[in-house]
Amino acid sequence: MSSRMLPSYTRSVAVIATIGLCLGFAFSNARLDTYSALLPLFEWMETTPFGVIGKTWGAVFATVQAVHLLAMAVLGGAILVSDGRLLSVIFTDVPQRQVQDACHRLFVWSLLLSIITGVFMACGVAIKVYYLNVFWYKMLALTVGVVFVFFVRRPLLRHDIENLNPWVLRMVAVASLMIWFSVAATGRWIGFSG
Amino acid sequence: MKETTEPQNTSNNASKDAQLAAVIASSVIAVGFVIYWTIQIQDMREMLALAYG
C-alpha cells in the first residue's frame, strides 16, 4: 500500500492539538498571567471614543445593544435553519448545499455585525466585564464557536454533504446549537451581573 | 485505472479527516456544554437553598 493511499488526518490532529493546548492553558499559570496582562487593555478600551460614547450617551449604548440583538436574531435564524437542515427537520426537500451556503453567508454578515456592536458595548463597560466570570465564559464560547464554524464545520460541509455520515452531521448540528445557545445565554447574563 | 481512482481516494480521505475532526470537536463541545450548564444549575440551586432553605 503506498503512502498516498493512507488517509491523512491533518485536520483531526490539528483539532486534538488545539484542544490539548487550550486545556494546558486553562490549567496552568499562563491563564492567570494572561488575565493580569489584559487589564491595561480593558482600561484603555474605556478611554477609546467607543468607550467614552458608550459611557456618556445611554441612548446610543442602548441602541447599539438593540442592533446587537437584531444581529443576534439573524445569526440565530441562520444557525437554526442550517442546523435544522443538517438534522433533517426543515427544508428536507431543498438540497443541503443550497441551504448551507445561503445560511453561511448570512451567518458571516450577522457575526460581523454582532462583533462590531459587541466590541462597542464592551468598551463602554470594559472594567465591569473584565471582572465578570460570565463575560469570559462568553468570550470562550464565542471563540470556540467561531473556530468550530470556520475550521471544522464549514470545511466538513464543503464536501459532498449527501455522502457524509448522517450521524456526523447530526453531531455537528447539535454541537453547533449547544455552543451558540451558550454564547447567547451567557451574553444575556452579562447584563444581569455585576 | 489508477488515474481515475486516485483523486477519488484523496477526496475520500479528506472527507474522512474532516468527519473525524468534526466528531472530536463536537464531542468536546458537548462535554463542555454539559459540564458548564450542570455547574451553573447546581450553583443556582445552592443559592436558592441558601436563600429559602
Added chain:
Amino acid sequence: MNQLIYEFATWLDTHSWSTQLHESFYMYNLVESTHVLALMVSLGMLFLIDLRMLGLAFVDIPATAIAHRLLLPMLIGFSVMIVTGLLLFYAIPVRTSQSLWFRIKVVLLIAAAVNAWLFHRRMQDADSSAGGSWDLAVKAPRRLQIGAALSLSFWVLIVICGRLIAYDWFDCRGEPSTFVSTITGCVADQTQF
C-alpha cells in the same frame, strides 16, 4: 383612558404573584432571558423571510418555500415571546404601562401585525394571479418587497423600543413635561409608580 390603564395596572400590581415575580432574581431574569433569546427563533425566521423577499438571502430557494416552511418555527417563537412579554408586563405593570417606549412599542407591534396580515394576503394574491411564477425570481413582486421592508423596519424599531424600556428618562416619577406626561399617561396625584 389613561386613568383606566393606571387603575388596571395598579390592580395587577396588588397581585402577590406579580410582586414575587418582580422580586425573584432568578425567575425574573429567566423570563427576560427567554423573552430575548426567543428573538433568535421568532425574528430570526421573520428576517430570513423578509430578506428572501428583498432578494438579499436564500435567492436559490423558492420564496414561498421559505415563507411557508419558516412560518411554524416563527409562530412558536412569537408565542414564547408573547407569553414571556406578558409575564414581564405583569411583573412591573404600573411603570411599564406608563413607559413612553412601551407605548411606542405597542403601537409598532399593532402596525407590524397589520403589515404581516396584509403581507400574507398579498402573497396569496401573487400566488393565485401569477401561478407561482414569481417564486423562483431573485426578488419578490414590488408589493411584497414593500411589505418585507416595512416588516424589517417595524421590528428594528420594536427591538430598540423594547431595549429602551429599561431606561427611566421619561418616567412619571421624574415629573416629565406636560407633553411627555400626556403621552406616557401619568395620572395626577398617582401614588404608585
